[in-house]
Amino acid sequence: MMANRNDDDSAAAPATRRRVGRPRAGVLSKRLITETCLRLIDERGTEAASMRAIAAELGVRPSALYNHVAGYNELIAGVRELISERIPVDAFEREPWDAALATWARHYRDVFAAHPSLVALLAVLPLAEESVTTVMYEAVIAKLGDAGWPDTHAVTVLVALESFVLGSALDLSAPDDMLDPGPRDDVPRFSSAYRARAALLAETGTRPADASFELGLRALIAGFSAELASLAATGR
Missing domain, CATH: 1.10.10.60 (Homeodomain-like)
Known part of the structure; x- marks a missing residue:
């Protein structure tokens, strides 16, 4: 046996x-x-x-x-592709360039807010050949070009907006009371401003990160519009 x-x-x-x-x-x-x-x-x-x-x-x-x-770098590049697939770009087919940028930015932030650990990792990773991310960028740049943005400025607009979006994605994943100064008396102006904002947001049911993102996004889009008008006026 x-x-x-x-x-x-x-x-x-x-x-x-x-x-x-x-x-x-x-x-x-x-x-x-x-x-x-x-x-x-x-x-x-x-x-x-x-x-x-x-x-x-x-x-x-x-x-x-x-x-x-092939290795870890290709693996992380693949992760970027998974993320990029989740960011829709159909707004660039149906909306004016400024509205489409805002729609894209909101989707972009929401996707990365679900994976905040990726922000720092992917922000410095070069794009892979035949990248889905590059196809996404193509949709953005094509819309900007059709709206009159010169090639010399279009990518800069994209990167400026993308930098803001990625920072906002991290902010969305942070605690809402992250900036609370507490019962301090040596920062009276900041404490007062913080409490005033908290009261206003509580009335509207808005998260601090959402309020900051929407204000910043409006400011960026308005700035881009002013820049485009300036470029058109000077013929650059």
């Missing part, structure tokens, strides 16, 4: 080893890997989303991931 058990064990061991490297979900793909990476980033932060951690989450060996992604 002992010999039979040893034979059974030795026969089963290779089969067990063969199963290692196969995902519990059944099919390993680049999209599954990048979606798992995004989920781990959301749950544990960017430092926790290593190739080894993703492999462990999927029940495979790390080497299995390299059949689908």
Whole structure:
């Protein structure tokens, strides 16, 4: 009987080893890997989303991931693609350029507010070739060009708005009372202004981050409109 058990064990061991490297979900793909990476980033932060951690989450060996992604940089680039797919650009087909920019900015902020850990990571990551993000930018720049923005200024407008949106996404994920000065008496003007704003927002049921975003967005769009008029007047 002992010999039979040893034979059974030795026969089963290779089969067990063969199963290692196969995902519990059944099919390993680049999209599954990048979606798992995004989920781990959301749950544990960017430092926790290593190739080894993703492999462990999927029940495979790390080497299995390299059949689908070249490495960590390509993986993070894939995460950016997942995020960009969730930011609609159809407003640029039906709205004036300034209204379309505002609509796009709101969607952009909401998507990144759901994944705040990605803001710092993706803000400094160069775009990959054939990137979905580049296609999104194409829609923005095409609309700006049709509205009269010269090529020399269109990308600058996009980046200026994008920088504001990403900062606002972080603000949206922060506590509403983050700036509360508390019972201090050495900052009377700030304390008074903070309490006045809090009272107003409580009346309207508006979150502080939303109020700041909408004010900033109106100011940016108004500034862009004034800049475009100035460029048209000077013929630049």
